[in-house]
Amino acid sequence: MDKNIENINTNINCSDFQEMTSNVLIRHKSILDIITKLDEYNARINRAVIKSVTSCGCISIDAKKQEYNSESLEELKKSLKSHLEGELCEVCSEKIEEEIGSYLFYLAALCDTLEINLSDILNNEYDNLKTLGIYNLK
Template structure:
């Protein structure tokens, strides 16, 4: 089974969204789903322990070339998500994507166009797309 296109997914969300058609409802559900993603990642560190977080200064300097800075930067994570944590995070990301699509629907915004414009901006601006 192939994955639906972004447009097909956005249409499906529009058809399924019954209770939360109000923009305020969608905004709060989107925010809540984002918090659930963050919580699931945090729990993979604090409860499961399948990944560790070791955050420290990246060590960038103004004299450093951008290509060197990219090779020098780190994600601050050690280890790999276990299958259970990975499944939970994928599920929470799916809910977040659902409510992002619902927000787009509420505001009559095409999610595919948003992604295309952002990809174009990233392609055009490259390293300077950091803001």
């Protein structure tokens, strides 16, 4: 991704994104369309990740039972694995980013339709994470 575009994008906030979504959402304005589009893009994200493993091979999954025998939460955090090996190639990364972007679009559309502020949700979740820290355990 072009570094100039990347720097510009860091200045976009959730409220601006939600407002832009509201301005451009025409065809799938119905709540029914929005929630089914969220499901569709969730599946497309999953498919893109799986294709990175099965078609491209830039990443692989080596899943094993997680061991929860650590004495402290910090040790436990360090010992748990993502089961991913390798790195996404540029093509796969771009595809996954594209699908996540579309998902975020419909998530913002859902918030707008329900008159919920996406920024407030993000800030509340951040505050919960900050307050509870490791004890949030998601």
